[in-house]
Amino acid sequence: xxxxxxxxxxxxxxxxxxxxxxxxxxxxxxxxxxxxxxxxxxxxxxxxxxxxxxxxxxxxxxxxxxxxxxxxxxxxxxxxxxxxxxxxxxxxxxxxxxxxxxxxxxxxxxxxxxxxxxxxxxxxxxxxxxxxxxxxxxxxxxxxxxxxxxxxxxxxxxxxxxxxxxxxxxxxxxxxxxxxxxxxxxxxxxxxxxxx
Amino acid sequence: xxxxxxxxxxxxxxxxxxxxxxxxxxxxxxxxxxxxxxxxxxxxxxxxxxxxxxxxxxxxxxxxxxxxxxxxxxxxxxxxxxxxxxxxxxxxxxxxxxxxxxxxxxxxxxxxxxxxxxxxxxxxxxxxxxxxxxxxxxxxxxxxxxxxxxxxxxxxxxxxx
Numbered sequence: 001x002x003x004x005x006x007x008x009x010x011x012x013x014x015x016x017x018x019x020x021x022x023x024x025x026x027x028x029x030x031x032x033x034x035x036x037x038x039x040x041x042x043x044x045x046x047x048x049x050x051x052x053x054x055x056x057x058x059x060x061x062x063x064x065x066x067x068x069x070x071x072x073x074x075x076x077x078x079x080x081x082x083x084x085x086x087x088x089x090x091x092x093x094x095x096x097x098x099x100x101x102x103x104x105x106x107x108x109x110x111x112x113x114x115x116x117x118x119x120x121x122x123x124x125x126x127x128x129x130x131x132x133x134x135x136x137x138x139x140x141x142x143x144x145x146x147x148x149x150x151x152x153x154x155x156x157x158x159x160x161x162x163x164x165x166x167x168x169x170x171x172x173x174x175x176x177x178x179x180x181x182x183x184x185x186x187x188x189x190x191x192x193x194x195x196x
Numbered sequence: 197x198x199x200x201x202x203x204x205x206x207x208x209x210x211x212x213x214x215x216x217x218x219x220x221x222x223x224x225x226x227x228x229x230x231x232x233x234x235x236x237x238x239x240x241x242x243x244x245x246x247x248x249x250x251x252x253x254x255x256x257x258x259x260x261x262x263x264x265x266x267x268x269x270x271x272x273x274x275x276x277x278x279x280x281x282x283x284x285x286x287x288x289x290x291x292x293x294x295x296x297x298x299x300x301x302x303x304x305x306x307x308x309x310x311x312x313x314x315x316x317x318x319x320x321x322x323x324x325x326x327x328x329x330x331x332x333x334x335x336x337x338x339x340x341x342x343x344x345x346x347x348x349x350x351x352x353x354x355x356x357x
Contacts, residue, residue, distance in 0.1 A: 003236040005209075012236040040355065042253045056261065061253040064355060067347035068340070075235065075257065091264040095234030182356040186349060193345040 003095075004070075011072045013188050014095055015181075018120050019102035020112035021053070021081030024141040024171040028102065029060050029076055031177045036062060054080040057092050064185075074185060081116065090123045098135040098188040100180055102171075103158055105140055105148035114157040135187030137165050139180045144170045209239065211328050216241040219321045223314050225305040226288075230325070232299050235260035259292055259302050282311065293318055296326045 003012045017025040026046070033044045042061035049055050057077050064072040079089040101120065103113045121131050138159060140151050151168065159166075165183055169176025216228040216239060226246045230239040235257040242249055249255075262281065270278045283290040284307075291303045291314055301322055303314060 003232055003234060003238070005236075005238055012234075014234055036355065043251045045254050045257065056265075059254065059257050061257075062355075064348060065351040067351060068344050070344075072348055072351070075253070087268055088265075091261065091268060094264060095232075178356040182352050185352055185356070189348045189352075190345055193340045193342065193348075 009070050011070045011192070012075060013073070013097040013185075013192070014075045014077065015098045015100065015184055015188065016092060016096045017076070017078040017100045017102055018089070018116065019081055019141075020104055020109060020116040021083075023081060023102045023104035023109070023113075023116075024169075025078040025081065025102045026052075026054055026058050027171040028100070028139070028141075028169075028177050028180070029058050029078055031171060031174045032062065032076065032181060033060055035174065035178075039063075040065075053082065054078055055085070056080065056088050072189075074188075076181075083115070083119075086119065086123070089119070090126060093123050093127055093129075096124075096127075096129075096134060097192075098137075098184045100137050100139055100184050101158065101164075102139045102141050103154050105142040105145055105151075105154065107147050107149055110149060110154065110157060113154060117158040135184055135191060137167065137180055137184040137187070139167050139169045139171075139176060141169045141171050141176075143168045143175075144173070208328050208332055212325055213239050213241065215321050215324050215328075219303070219317055223303075223305070223317050224309045225303045225314060227302075227304040229256065229259075229302040230295065230299055231256040231259050231302050233260055233263070233297075238299065255302070255304075259290075259300055263292060263294070263300055280315075284311075289314075291315070291318065293322055295322050296329055299325075299329060301325065 017028055019025055029044065033041060040063045045059040047056035057079060060076040062074040062076060064074065077092050079092050101117065124131055140154055142148060155162065167176045167180045169180060171177055212230060216230065219225060220228050220241055220243050226243050227249050228241045229237055232238055237252050237256045240252055266278050266281055279294045281292040288304060288306050289311060293301045295301050301318060303318060305314060
């Protein structure tokens with residue numbers, strides 16, 4: 001649940017970008033960083049390997065502004081997608097308020113998408129979180145690939161019951177990045193205002 | 197509820213703030229922060245003589261993540277937790293100590309400040325802060341309401357289109 005600091009008049013919310021390795025989670029954050037005015041965002045912290053694969057997380061603080069006297073701020077995180085970094089992924093989910101699941105449209109990544117979604121559910125459960133309790137938005141990324149898988153095929157493995165909001169995206173060029181972030185932010189804040 | 201929220205109200209906040217300030221005054225520490233386990237800054241103080249602090253959001257996030265990783269290591273090694281972390285560089289030291297289950301006291305100081313002294317006073321401050329934070333467990337849940345929702349949606353439209 002979001003941290004509300006009455007004395008400092010601040011509300012902080014944590015949004016985590018989750019998904020298989022190389023699906024474009026860091027690219028989403030880099031786009032946000034590059035397009036949001038400097039006074040509304042902080043430094044981007046990337047803990048990455050030498051070949052720029054996320055090792056622990058990327059982090060970007062984003063100021064929304066002041067509402068009813070409360071400075072409202074989002075902390076955006078990515079997790080490392082590679083299967084063997086699960087301990088890190090689990091830690092980063094602590095206190096999560098909203099999740100963007102970034103799926104990869106590449107033909108060879110269908111199983112990776114499915115495994116990552118299963119891993120998300122398992123890690124949330126380990127934190128005592130039912131997957132239906134936390135706002136989740138799906139971003140089907142890399143739609144510009146010439147051999148991109150049909151969206152329905154991807155959804156059939158990560159959201160077969162079609163419960164989640166979906167955005168098709170090309171994070172490399174920024175298409176769908178803000179739309180996705182806006183939707184998950186809305187869901188998080190709606191939940192906060194209803195105190196659920 | 198996904199994670200216990202820590203809502204700092206006036207009196208409790210002021211007492212924690214004052215304890216941080218006292219700690220800085222007594223020990224010569226440069227920056228003092230109270231960070232929650234999710235990586236948000238709850239309170240911070242800096243010595244009058246200190247230069248502009250580093251990005252506090254980033255410091256808090258890294259401290260909380262590091263504490264979480266250290267706790268996971270502790271569990272792997274059969275410990276319940278490692279309650280303190282010390283990172284010493286050539287010119288300065290970062291000292292982190294758990295304040296209950298939800299927060300971390302984070303102190304940044306120059307190498308001229310004796311670590312032993314900081315630890316002694318920090319442990320006293322931690323005990324006092326823990327008592328204050330315990331009182332907050334009974335605080336009623338916050339109600340922000342529909343007006344808040346409308347306001348933030350307008351801001352989201354401005355920021356993200």
